[in-house]
Amino acid sequence: MLYPEWQPLISTSENVTFMEYWDDTWCGRMVDGEWIWGPYKHGYGFNPYIKVQPAASLDYDIGEPERRYQGILKPVHNLLDSESRLITQYEAILRQYAWRTIDFYGPASSAEATMDEYELFASKNWVRPNVQIEASPLAMPPQEILQQLGMVQTMIEEATFPNVVRGMRPSGVSTGFALSVLAGTGRLVFGKYADAMARGMEQANMRFLKLVNNKAMGKVTVHARNAVHEFDQSIAPDDIKDFFENSVTLKAEAPEEREREALLALRLWNGGQGLISLYEAQRRVGITNPLEEQNQQAAERLLDAAREQQAAEVAEAVQLEQQRAAAADAPAPNQLGTQFLPGQAQLQRPGERNIQGARMATGAGQESVFPRGMGGLDTLGSQLATATGGGRPMPSGQRVN
Numbered sequence: 001m002l003y004p005e006w007q008p009l010i011s012t013s014e015n016v017t018f019m020e021y022w023d024d025t026w027c028g029r030m031v032d033g034e035w036i037w038g039p040y041k042h043g044y045g046f047n048p049y050i051k052v053q054p055a056a057s058l059d060y061d062i063g064e065p066e067r068r069y070q071g072i073l074k075p076v077h078n079l080l081d082s083e084s085r086l087i088t089q090y091e092a093i094l095r096q097y098a099w100r101t102i103d104f105y106g107p108a109s110s111a112e113a114t115m116d117e118y119e120l121f122a123s124k125n126w127v128r129p130n131v132q133i134e135a136s137p138l139a140m141p142p143q144e145i146l147q148q149l150g151m152v153q154t155m156i157e158e159a160t161f162p163n164v165v166r167g168m169r170p171s172g173v174s175t176g177f178a179l180s181v182l183a184g185t186g187r188l189v190f191g192k193y194a195d196a197m198a199r200g201m202e203q204a205n206m207r208f209l210k211l212v213n214n215k216a217m218g219k220v221t222v223h224a225r226n227a228v229h230e231f232d233q234s235i236a237p238d239d240i241k242d243f244f245e246n247s248v249t250l251k252a253e254a255p256e257e258r259e260r261e262a263l264l265a266l267r268l269w270n271g272g273q274g275l276i277s278l279y280e281a282q283r284r285v286g287i288t289n290p291l292e293e294q295n296q297q298a299a300e301r302l303l304d305a306a307r308e309q310q311a312a313e314v315a316e317a318v319q320l321e322q323q324r325a326a327a328a329d330a331p332a333p334n335q336l337g338t339q340f341l342p343g344q345a346q347l348q349r350p351g352e353r354n355i356q357g358a359r360m361a362t363g364a365g366q367e368s369v370f371p372r373g374m375g376g377l378d379t380l381g382s383q384l385a386t387a388t389g390g391g392r393p394m395p396s397g398q399r400v401n
Helices: 074-098 108-117 143-159 176-216 255-272 278-285 290-329 352-362 373-384
Strands: 018-022 026-031 034-041 102-105 132-135 220-225 230-235
Touching: 074 143, 102 108, 255 278, 278 290
Parallel strands: none
Antiparallel strands: 018 026, 026 034, 102 132, 220 230
């Protein structure tokens, strides 16, 4: 129990009347006209209860609650009762048609005894003499019930919203444009309820700001997370500055209608040659911040261009390396037209002449004495010990024949 310390005035009473009261200043709870909590000053500065009321009522400001708050099905309550009765009747007749009963004909005592002992799904039954067993008269489910049911459902659809909104494909419609038109018609019915929800969200946002300003009187941090990243947003009374107004826009639409609007915006933009700008086209598609989306597109184009340039540079470097490798493997042409026999000097590799010249240039001004030390003597011995007939490269860079 919510308030166990409360004692009712009449101990034999089983039902009590509970009432909770809130306004812009006071709040409290009463049971059978007796205060059990409060009244207190809540200090919020507003009524915490939000009224979400669509523009579908007969009396908006005055009148009984059942006349002020009406839903989509309010005009078709009688039709819903008729639909339920027709479905029940058809199911009852169909059950009798599918599961037929049996009748027993004969003397009362024998027929009653046979009926008590007879089993419908038994393999064997004992039937008394002079007793006949026959199936009950068959009652066909009348098609008039289905026709009346279809007419009632059509009237419900006309008074509320098309069945396509509920995911049902109407008969005779085979194109997406017709479905989108029906979905747009259904949106006209849901439009006033979407507006009512938007006004309710505006009131909730305004009350949150007043709660921070009047009750919290300090910084409030909201932790939020979406599919991409997490972020924290803080707000303090100094940020509010007694300005509580905000705007919320909601739109009830079907996926087919959203696709149709996106294609229409694409045609109107027409690659920058149409009637509207890219900003307006993206806004009609449903992008909340077109400028941020355009910046993201520009960043992706720059990244793709850099990747293409890197790929071209890598391809050029690979091709140059292949050319160098092919030139290194190819033999040098014999300008003198002589043939080199075994034992002669090998063909020069590309750039070897320059390398030898650089070695000789570094040794310019130095006395060409060979061998120099024990290591040079060993090298000279190894060179002289080979077969003769060709030039010998010396460690000093010179070539001795």
